[in-house]
Amino acid sequence: MTPKKQAERNVRKPAPPAPAAASASTEPRRPRVKATTRVAAWRDHHLYGFFSSLGRLAARPWATSLTVLMLGFALALPLLFYIAFDNARALSGGLREAREVTVFLKPSIESTAANTFAAELRKREDVEAVALKTPEEGMAEFRQLSGFGEALDILKDNPLPNVLIVTPRLPADADDPPLVTELRNDTRVDLVQYDATWRRRLSDILNFGERAVAVIAALLALATLLVIGNTVRTDVQARAEEIAVMQLIGAGRGFVRRPFLYAGLWYGLLGGLLALVVVIGAEWAIAGPLERLLASYDHALALRGLGVASAMVVIGASALLGWTGAYLATARHMAAGHPE
Amino acid sequence: MIRFDQVSKRYDSGQDALSELSFEIGAGEMVFVTGHSGAGKSTLLKLIGLVERPTRGQITVNHASLARMRRRGIPQLRRSIGMVFQDHRLLTDRTVFDNVALPLIISGTSREEIGKRVRASLDKVGLLAKEKASPMTLSAGEQQRVGIARAIVAKPPVIIADEPTGNLDPQLSAEIMNLFPEFGAVGTTVLVASHDLHLIKRIGKRVLVLDHGKLIDDFRPTMP
Numbered sequence: 140m141t142p143k144k145q146a147e148r149n150v151r152k153p154a155p156p157a158p159a160a161a162s163a164s165t166e167p168r169r170p171r172v173k174a175t176t177r178v179a180a181w182r183d184h185h186l187y188g189f190f191s192s193l194g195r196l197a198a199r200p201w202a203t204s205l206t207v208l209m210l211g212f213a214l215a216l217p218l219l220f221y222i223a224f225d226n227a228r229a230l231s232g233g234l235r236e237a238r239e240v241t242v243f244l245k246p247s248i249e250s251t252a253a254n255t256f257a258a259e260l261r262k263r264e265d266v267e268a269v270a271l272k273t274p275e276e277g278m279a280e281f282r283q284l285s286g287f288g289e290a291l292d293i294l295k296d297n298p299l300p301n302v303l304i305v306t307p308r309l310p311a312d313a314d315d316p317p318l319v320t321e322l323r324n325d326t327r328v329d330l331v332q333y334d335a336t337w338r339r340r341l342s343d344i345l346n347f348g349e350r351a352v353a354v355i356a357a358l359l360a361l362a363t364l365l366v367i368g369n370t371v372r373t374d375v376q377a378r379a380e381e382i383a384v385m386q387l388i389g390a391g392r393g394f395v396r397r398p399f400l401y402a403g404l405w406y407g408l409l410g411g412l413l414a415l416v417v418v419i420g421a422e423w424a425i426a427g428p429l430e431r432l433l434a435s436y437d438h439a440l441a442l443r444g445l446g447v448a449s450a451m452v453v454i455g456a457s458a459l460l461g462w463t464g465a466y467l468a469t470a471r472h473m474a475a476g477h478p479e
Numbered sequence: 480m481i482r483f484d485q486v487s488k489r490y491d492s493g494q495d496a497l498s499e500l501s502f503e504i505g506a507g508e509m510v511f512v513t514g515h516s517g518a519g520k521s522t523l524l525k526l527i528g529l530v531e532r533p534t535r536g537q538i539t540v541n542h543a544s545l546a547r548m549r550r551r552g553i554p555q556l557r558r559s560i561g562m563v564f565q566d567h568r569l570l571t572d573r574t575v576f577d578n579v580a581l582p583l584i585i586s587g588t589s590r591e592e593i594g595k596r597v598r599a600s601l602d603k604v605g606l607l608a609k610e611k612a613s614p615m616t617l618s619a620g621e622q623q624r625v626g627i628a629r630a631i632v633a634k635p636p637v638i639i640a641d642e643p644t645g646n647l648d649p650q651l652s653a654e655i656m657n658l659f660p661e662f663g664a665v666g667t668t669v670l671v672a673s674h675d676l677h678l679i680k681r682i683g684k685r686v687l688v689l690d691h692g693k694l695i696d697d698f699r700p701t702m703p
Binding site: 177391 | 582
């Protein structure tokens with residue numbers, strides 16, 4: 140005998156109604172039952188809700204698929220936006236936060252002079268760090284990043300100047316700090332590159348994108364809630380007679396409601412799964428061309444897809460949305476049939 | 480088991496369905512409620528199951544005062560009452576077995592126990608062979624028997640029936656009505672509303688007669 144069957148054996152025999160004392164005549168008392176029996180009853184109720192809701196969905200495959208399709212695409216849209224922006228953020232990389240000032244020294248400045256200049260700068264209050272990049276280092280980096288490696292071998296001399304990379308000690312949003320102005324005016328300096336405005340703009344664009352994705356996601360989540368809520372509400376209406384009968388023969392609010400809540404859960408779950416399938420399909424569709432594009436750059440960039448954890452969150456969230464939608468849709472109806 | 484104390488019910492429409500109704504039904508007793516249509520029979524039964532609340536007066540069912548019962552307690556009350564309806568109110572998308580099993584599923588009975596009790600209950604109304612049938616395929620009399628099987632399956636201390644033979648021909652009516660005294664015999668309180676005074680008198684149980692919401696007679700017919 141399986142343990143499950145064993146558990147079912149230990150089941151309550153209905154106790155004869157206890158002769159209540161005449162004084163304490165309020166509500167019929169819950170018969171005292173063993174905890175194991177309670178758990179078994181609870182489990183059976185949930186199994187009932189679980190299977191009867193599945194049966195109801197399966198009984199109307201066409202209507203169910205339409206609802207699930209609608210939900211799947213509604214959920215897939217913000218996911219695709221999210222992935223697009225996640226990749227954009229990854230591509231922009233450290234740029235957003237970078238606040239280094241790149242100082243190209245005049246070609247006439249030798250490495251020793253450059254070192255002196257760097258030491259000078261390090262003493263300044265508003266400088267956090269200074270790194271010197273010699274022409275040799277610059278060439279090596281250029282060779283690696285640009286893809287012109289062989290072409291560079293033709294050059295006899297290294298045309299690159301010494302470069303100082305200065306990290307200023309200042310708030311990231313300062314537009315043109317005095318340090319930059321002074322560097323620009325220094326005679327040893329050929330060119331100062333400090334793209335604060337541009338970086339801030341990129342950051343703003345990405346922030347805007349994130350916010351837009353969040354807003355769209357919130358709206359579509361609401362739409363999901365409403366679609367499921369409305370589907371369940373129609374279902375409740377179609378079963379009004381059945382609900383009335385169940386309430387008359389003693390079904391509590393939870394018992395009547397549970398199959399609908401499970402139905403909402405199923406809608407959410409299936410919609411979430413479909414959304415993931417859509418996302419994976421879309422990723423797969425653009426993967427080829429994108430890979431070729433990325434391959435044309437030397438350093439490897441990979442498309443960041445939706446991770447397993449995010450996928451789980453999506454499924455969990457959509458199931459929760461479904462349950463909530465069904466809960467809201469049934470809340471009003473459940474009060475009927477039980478006069479106050 | 481069932482006690483009415485100065486109970487009145489006035490519907491929102493202003494219609495007085497019951498006025499100043501007082502009576503008491505003991506445990507295991509079988510009682511008929513009769514009267515012309517609109518006399519208040521259905522209202523009386525609705526008050527017992529708390530489908531409606533009385534406007535005035537006290538009702539006690541199975542030692543519980545209904546006036547003090549809040550909404551949360553209603554399902555529990557109804558599980559102690561087996562209800563039979565004139566139109567049987569079976570769920571047509573389920574088998575006979577599943578219909579009868581419903582009160583047991585609601586009360587959280589184990590599956591093995593459900594199987595045993597449903598079959599015992601169907602056996603009592605003579606429909607054991609039809610457990611897998613759909614209610615739609617049954618005759619009117621058989622459907623009402625399924626309704627009765629559903630009402631008795633959880634062995635409630637009280638059974639109420641509202642015109643259980645309202646849609647049946649006289650012979651079927653007699654067959655159905657004769658099922659009820661059997662339940663009374665095993666300690667269950669049975670209350671049946673019916674306008675068929677002729678049939679009621681033949682069964683020979685206590686009869687409450689309502690007229691315009693008032694109790695005008697309470698008698699026990701002598702068996703012919």
